[in-house]
Amino acid sequence: MNNVKAFPTSAKLMHWLSAVLIICMLFLGVSMIQSLATWQNSAIKLHQSFGVLVLILVCVRLLNRLFIQTPALPSDLSAMQHFAAKATQILMYLLMIALPVSGWLMRNAAGLPVSVFGLFELPILVDAGMKAYGFYRELHGVVAWSLFGVIVLHISAALHHGLIRQDSVLPSMLFKFRSRK
């Protein structure tokens, strides 16, 4: 058992950066596919570019986890709660990888590359084809809604720990500011 109380600053920074990016991307994604407004053309380009950033960020976070000590869950949690906490965490990581990757593949299946801020393009991984496009396009939507659902669970659980149980879980991911006396 380790006795660290909080995540290291690197993990906190990347967690909150991913949170902001992913929630913005989810809102942008569901809006832009309906919009006929002029901004949606730029929105799709930004969505691709930021999607690549999210994918890089998730990979760096996973790598980072190999090198850091993460705080243990409170010992008074039930086995069921332990399992739920671990399972949602693993599911979130899987979805955070599947979301940008399915977006990348759906672009390729439509015969188009993913362009990153107009600077460079990602390699084409699959051949163009309607069936493949249908698969990756629907997958992208299902993964997006699933990730949103898991994020809602994650935030609910975090607030439950922080406001109701008032245990060590929420503070372990918050930045500590020096209290003024």
Next chain:
Amino acid sequence: MSNTTDKSGSMKKRYAVIFLLIAALVFGFLYAAGLFGGHGTTAQQFVNLQENNKPQFSFRRAHAKGVCLAGEFVSSGALAPYSTSEFFQEGSQPFVGRFSIAGGNPLAPDLAAPVRSLALSFASDSGQRWRTAMNTPPVMAVRTPEEFYQQIQVLTPDPATGKPDGEKIKAFFAAHPETAAFTQWKQNYTPTTSFATEQYHSINAFYLINGKGQRQAVRWAAVPQASAQPMATDISASDRDALQLELAQRLDGDTVRFALMVTLADASDDENNPTIAWPAERTSINAGTLVINAVQPQQGGACDGINFDPLVLPAGMEATADPILNARGSAYAESYRRRAREVLLEQNAAGAKQ
């Protein structure tokens, strides 16, 4: 007051805070996703209207009937001073194309369609992409996607009579004076007996960007090199596929050619308004020749899986802020998504039966 009621009161407040935060997040997301409506005309509504309750399985929702083409663009290089795009440097680039007729019915009679189209898709070896979908009218009737939606609505046949309501059409055009250039074109336009003898227009304007970063607004047209003539005697004008048969005959041992004429806007032209024709005295540059050398049925053809989204542009070209042009992206994407989903489900169902 006892300590316990104080504590339970504060707990209730804490639960309320959690509930409100989560509710705001969930409702915000559902609102953004359009579950409560209220975003004006959407891409989904547009494609629903085009389907008109009769979605044609796996076919395009607009311009459902067409044929695939193979050919090449032989660029003259004359546009090179205006755009860095490799497609406009001297040389040739292959394309996959499609001739089509307007409407959502893949079995419609060719000669009855009011509008014909030529779409092209380029993919260079260096990874550049350019797609364009050109139509016979040189201008749009209206300026915005909302007005275009209303225009299609009034032109859609009334389910009771099977015909569009003439009074509603008159009222719509009267209420939209910007339709004048479109109406004038329609009055003077006589459809020819061939896809190869029509002129196809970009309608919307685009920017060409040169090496110095200068932008030039342009529109382009594919101008036929063959002249219109009476229909070949062995093709009946009542044949549903008259245009496709004529094209196959024409391409038997020959090519079909169009000059790609690119018109430069001047300072007085509004590149964001697709309802106004630019004056004939504007400079036009012959960018090269589109040479079509083969035709192929669209089912299983090379063009079938291509979404001819005119916002797919190479380096050296950019979209203008024309509201109709920018709306085409998400409307085309929604049509493409529905078709692709149908292809996916159909093939899985076919696989399960075996």
